[in-house]
Amino acid sequence: MGLQAISANSLPAYKDEHLVFDFAGKAVVLDGARMMLTHKEYELLALLVQHAGEIIPRGALLLRIWGYSSEIRTRTLDVHIRRLRKKLGAYAERYIETIFGIGYRFQPYRAQQFFQATAAEPIALGA
Amino acid sequence: MGLQAISANSLPAYKDEHLVFDFAGKAVVLDGARMMLTHKEYELLALLVQHAGEIIPRGALLLRIWGYSSEIRTRTLDVHIRRLRKKLGAYAERYIETIFGIGYRFQPYRAQQFFQATAAEPIALGA
DNA sequence: GCCCCATTTTACAAAAGTTTTACAGAACCG
DNA sequence: CGGTTCTGTAAAACTTTTGTAAAATGGGGC
Numbered sequence: 335m336g337l338q339a340i341s342a343n344s345l346p347a348y349k350d351e352h353l354v355f356d357f358a359g360k361a362v363v364l365d366g367a368r369m370m371l372t373h374k375e376y377e378l379l380a381l382l383v384q385h386a387g388e389i390i391p392r393g394a395l396l397l398r399i400w401g402y403s404s405e406i407r408t409r410t411l412d413v414h415i416r417r418l419r420k421k422l423g424a425y426a427e428r429y430i431e432t433i434f435g436i437g438y439r440f441q442p443y444r445a446q447q448f449f450q451a452t453a454a455e456p457i458a459l460g461a
Numbered sequence: 462m463g464l465q466a467i468s469a470n471s472l473p474a475y476k477d478e479h480l481v482f483d484f485a486g487k488a489v490v491l492d493g494a495r496m497m498l499t500h501k502e503y504e505l506l507a508l509l510v511q512h513a514g515e516i517i518p519r520g521a522l523l524l525r526i527w528g529y530s531s532e533i534r535t536r537t538l539d540v541h542i543r544r545l546r547k548k549l550g551a552y553a554e555r556y557i558e559t560i561f562g563i564g565y566r567f568q569p570y571r572a573q574q575f576f577q578a579t580a581a582e583p584i585a586l587g588a
Numbered sequence: 589g590c591c592c593c594a595t596t597t598t599a600c601a602a603a604a605g606t607t608t609t610a611c612a613g614a615a616c617c618g
Numbered sequence: 619c620g621g622t623t624c625t626g627t628a629a630a631a632c633t634t635t636t637g638t639a640a641a642a643t644g645g646g647g648c
Contacts, residue, residue, distance in 0.1 A: 372605060373562060410607055434615060435624065445636060499594055537596055539636060561604060562635065 345460040348383045350443040352425055355383050369421055374399065378414050382430065382440035475510045477570040479552055496548055503577065505541050509557065510566035514553050518564040 348355035354363040357380065360367040369372035371379065377399050382390060394400040395411055408445045415438060475482035481490040485505060486528060489496040498506065521531040522538055542565060544555035558566045560565050 374606070408607075409609080409625085409627090413607075413627080415625095416627065432625070497612075502596070533599075536599095536638095538634085540638085543637065559636070 338424070340352055347363055348442075350384065352443055353429070355380070357384075364422065364425075371418075371421065374414055378411075379418055379440075382438060386440045386442050389433050389439045393437075394435060475569075476514065479570055480556070484511075491549065491552075498545075498548065501541055502545055502548070505538075505543055506567075509565060513567045513569050513578070516560050516564055516566045520564075522564060 347357060349419045352365050356362070360376065362371060362376070378395065381395065381398060392411060394404065396408070397404070400410065402408070407411065415430060415432075419430055422429055426441070428443065431441055433439055454455055463485055474484060479492050481488075483489070484507065489498060489503070489506065505522065508522065508525060519538060520531050523533070523535070526530070527537065529535070542557060542559075546557055552570070555570065556567055558568055560566055
């Protein structure tokens with residue numbers, strides 16, 4: 335029965351102490367409870383997690399997820415980031431960093447203890 | 462005696478605390494009472510039950526049961542889902558989940574206790 | 589033809605999701 | 619500091635999707 339139940343572009347799942355991100359099953363589990371994410375929220379978080387540790391510029395996020403070419407001024411991205419942070423609960427700030435003037439970065443749970451960050455160096459990332 | 466040879470698509474019957482789905486006999490029993498389903502209702506529920514736990518996109522349902530190729534806008538599926546839910550009575554929402562923007566999913570009776578169910582759930586998936 | 593009944597369509601209401609607006613607040617720069 | 623730019627946030631506005639009732643359609647049997 336080729337019912338094609340929800341296609342799966344399989345990447346190795348991301349996993350740390352609190353968060354399990356199953357790209358194949360498009361399921362995210364936080365501390366054992368399934369995170370209920372909308373499409374856009376899922377896509378946004380997935381993109382960040384796939385590039386864990388890297389800074390992703392606002393422009394890149396807006397392009398990849400919204401198809402917006404640069405030079406569109408909108409708060410949409412921020413609103414979605416906010417909702418993700420809300421759903422990430424206590425770990426919100428730890429997982430999703432704001433890189434002022436550049437974009438955002440998903441940080442694996444443990445990673446932050448090694449770099450006691452003052453802030454973030456504006457590491458460039460190709461759009 | 463069994464002149465009724467085991468029909469070709471005899472799948473093992475689905476069964477849980479309240480619902481018994483006998484594919485071979487095309488009979489559905491809910492809390493001991495036979496559910497009277499029309500042909501389309503039966504096909505729809507059967508397809509969902511056969512893939513219990515999986516999300517089945519609207520497009521797949523419309524294709525498999527109605528032969529509709531995509532890009533036909535119709536509320537027929539929704540109407541049938543509604544009638545099924547009505548006949549499922551109190552268990553309706555528990556058995557048939559709506560996955561917003563994607564499709565529907567039949568959930569075995571017990572399964573939901575693992576994921577705390579607040580309400581209808583928008584599990585996100587890429588489109 | 590007429591009736592019955594399953595099914596589909598129509599039309600609108602309700603719900604869920606997304607974007608925009610408006611402004612507060614934080615970070616940067618001189 | 620004072621000005622400027624950028625981000626956070628809540629709430630409103632908007633869009634899309636689903637739910638629902640009711641009417642229309644269509645096929646079989648009488």
